[in-house]
Amino acid sequence: MKILHINTSELTGGAAIAAHRLMEAQNAIGLQAEMLVRDAETSDAHVHALTAQRRMWLKFVGERLDIVLRNRSRANLWQIDTGFFGADLTRTALFADTDILHLHWINQGMLSLRGLERILRSGKPVVWTLHDMWPVTGICHHADGCRKFESACHTCPLLHRRGLHDLASQVFARKQEIYREGRLALVACSDWLAGEARASALSKGLRVESITNPIDTTYFTPADKVAARRELGLPQDMPLLLFVAQKVTNPAKGFQFLAEAIDRLIASGAFTRETIGVVPVGMESEQAAQMLSCKSFPQPYSSDLSRTRSLYRAADLLVMPTLMDNLPNTIAEASACGLPTIGFRIGGLPQMIDDGRTGYLCSYCSAEHLASLIQQALTSDRRDEMGRFARQKAEEMFAQERVAQRYQALYESLLNPVSK
Numbered sequence: 001m002k003i004l005h006i007n008t009s010e011l012t013g014g015a016a017i018a019a020h021r022l023m024e025a026q027n028a029i030g031l032q033a034e035m036l037v038r039d040a041e042t043s044d045a046h047v048h049a050l051t052a053q054r055r056m057w058l059k060f061v062g063e064r065l066d067i068v069l070r071n072r073s074r075a076n077l078w079q080i081d082t083g084f085f086g087a088d089l090t091r092t093a094l095f096a097d098t099d100i101l102h103l104h105w106i107n108q109g110m111l112s113l114r115g116l117e118r119i120l121r122s123g124k125p126v127v128w129t130l131h132d133m134w135p136v137t138g139i140c141h142h143a144d145g146c147r148k149f150e151s152a153c154h155t156c157p158l159l160h161r162r163g164l165h166d167l168a169s170q171v172f173a174r175k176q177e178i179y180r181e182g183r184l185a186l187v188a189c190s191d192w193l194a195g196e197a198r199a200s201a202l203s204k205g206l207r208v209e210s211i212t213n214p215i216d217t218t219y220f221t222p223a224d225k226v227a228a229r230r231e232l233g234l235p236q237d238m239p240l241l242l243f244v245a246q247k248v249t250n251p252a253k254g255f256q257f258l259a260e261a262i263d264r265l266i267a268s269g270a271f272t273r274e275t276i277g278v279v280p281v282g283m284e285s286e287q288a289a290q291m292l293s294c295k296s297f298p299q300p301y302s303s304d305l306s307r308t309r310s311l312y313r314a315a316d317l318l319v320m321p322t323l324m325d326n327l328p329n330t331i332a333e334a335s336a337c338g339l340p341t342i343g344f345r346i347g348g349l350p351q352m353i354d355d356g357r358t359g360y361l362c363s364y365c366s367a368e369h370l371a372s373l374i375q376q377a378l379t380s381d382r383r384d385e386m387g388r389f390a391r392q393k394a395e396e397m398f399a400q401e402r403v404a405q406r407y408q409a410l411y412e413s414l415l416n417p418v419s420k
Contacts, residue, residue: 001411002032004098006089008110009039010047011303013246014329015105015131018189018213020047022102022129022407025214025400031408036094038087038110041303048094050087059085060109070167073160080139080158082171086112090122100411103128107141113174120182125414127407129187129211131326136186136200138168138175142324149200175202183414187407189213190327190348209410214403215332217395220309222338222387228313234297235277239378242315242339244281244308244330245322246301248288254321254344255280259291260367261319261374266293270375281311312337317377320349321362321370327352336394338387342373352397358390 003026007019019035023046026033033046038056040049050056063085068074070082086109089095101124103111119126132141138153140146146157149172156168163169185207188194194210197203229236245253262278265271277295280288285298299311312318318334320343327348331341335352341359343349353359360373377383 002098003100003102004094005033005035005102005104006106007037007104008106008108010037010041017329019104021214025404029401029404034094056109063109071160075160076158079141081107081134082139083113085109086115088115088118090118101126105131113178117178117181120184123182125183127185127187130193130197131189133196136197136202138172151201185414187211191351192348193326211406212397212403213327213329214400215336215398217336217399220333220336222391223313225314228310231310232314234314238275238277239316240277240279242279242311242318246282247284248280248282249284252323254323255288257321257367257370258319261371262292262294264368264371265375279315309337312339315339317342332394332398335390338391340377340386340390342377358386358393
């Protein structure tokens with residue numbers, strides 16, 4: 001069975017990492033999986049980049065400009081996509097030689113809706129893993145409380161020019177038309193997102209499954225905390241809270257709530273400025289660290305998995321106060337390393353964190369509750385036990401072979417449908 005994974009980038013962003021790991025997991029169980037991307041970042045022989053790079057760059061720029069012109073505003077430019085620009089993948093040799101097309105995050109000029117329509121009309125089965133909500137909304141990646149996608153998107157709150165027949169309405173109608181073509185199955189990475197997908201009018205008549213992203217639980221493993229801190233140059237004499245995001249200062253990732261929680265812990269006397277530390281990891285971590293009233297040890301964004309693993313091993317607690325998220329790879333990796341997590345009770349986090357067993361679920365946007373749970377976790381005599389349970393849960397949910405086998409069963413059902 002030959003599978004072609006399609007994603008805008010090879011390794012930048014959670015969707016890219018998840019797609020790449022799934023490809024590796026499938027090859028490990030004997031399937032033939034390749035990946036087609038706009039932006040290749042390694043020399044992996046299984047990863048192929050579209051050759052017309054200048055043309056692809058122009059498509060990306062053209063789509064951004066088109067959105068600004070249609071909307072007459074740059075507001076929310078990176079929160080929306082139209083799918084009006086992209087490559088025709090049906091013309092590639094890889095497309096001709098594959099049995100299953102597996103889409104992931106295909107925005108910003110990678111694959112247009114017209115290109116998707118051509119793929120579906122080819123008759124080849126298509127699986128589309130949802131790493132955000134764009135496939136089941138009009139133009140947004142996160143509905144953020146808006147429920148119009150359940151019937152038909154219009155009067156989009158992200159648009160400057162909004163109305164019954166606005167850009168969101170046009171794209172929604174186009175998707176509805178295209179999704180009727182061919183054999184398309186949607187897969188959400190979390191039960192929460194699967195529920196959102198099933199609620200969308202765009203999924204009517206489509207198969208919707210929930211399958212987690214895979215991680216290598218033989219690589220992400222617990223190890224000696226003292227040795228990990230020594231390797232990273234981190235102090236041994238204080239509890240360390242880990243915060244990881246591609247861009248730490250992104251308000252949607254919630255670092256501001258961690259900063260306020262630290263203020264509350266110090267004000268209450270539970271800790272002093274010198275007795276607790278935070279390790280922010282990602283772009284602009286130095287800037288984010290200035291928000292903290294305690295010791296901080298900012299780390300740059302890195303694709304070095306060995307360093308990332310050491311950070312999980314060195315920390316006492318992963319704090320993920322993200323305001324909107326699906327099934328973050330960070331929590332899966334941390335859990336596999338035996339690190340408990342605290343996060344808001346949103347999106348796919350309740351599926352990843354067993355409250356009171358592998359970590360804690362916090363009231364949404366409550367810095368007060370977050371501070372209380374951090375103190376509880378750091379002073380609990382069950383912290384080591386929680387780490388063991390987190391590791392066990394990671395093995396059950398995210399082990400590569402198990403996830404690859406679930407996708408294989410889905411592919412086979414699409415290639416060999418049972419007639420009724």
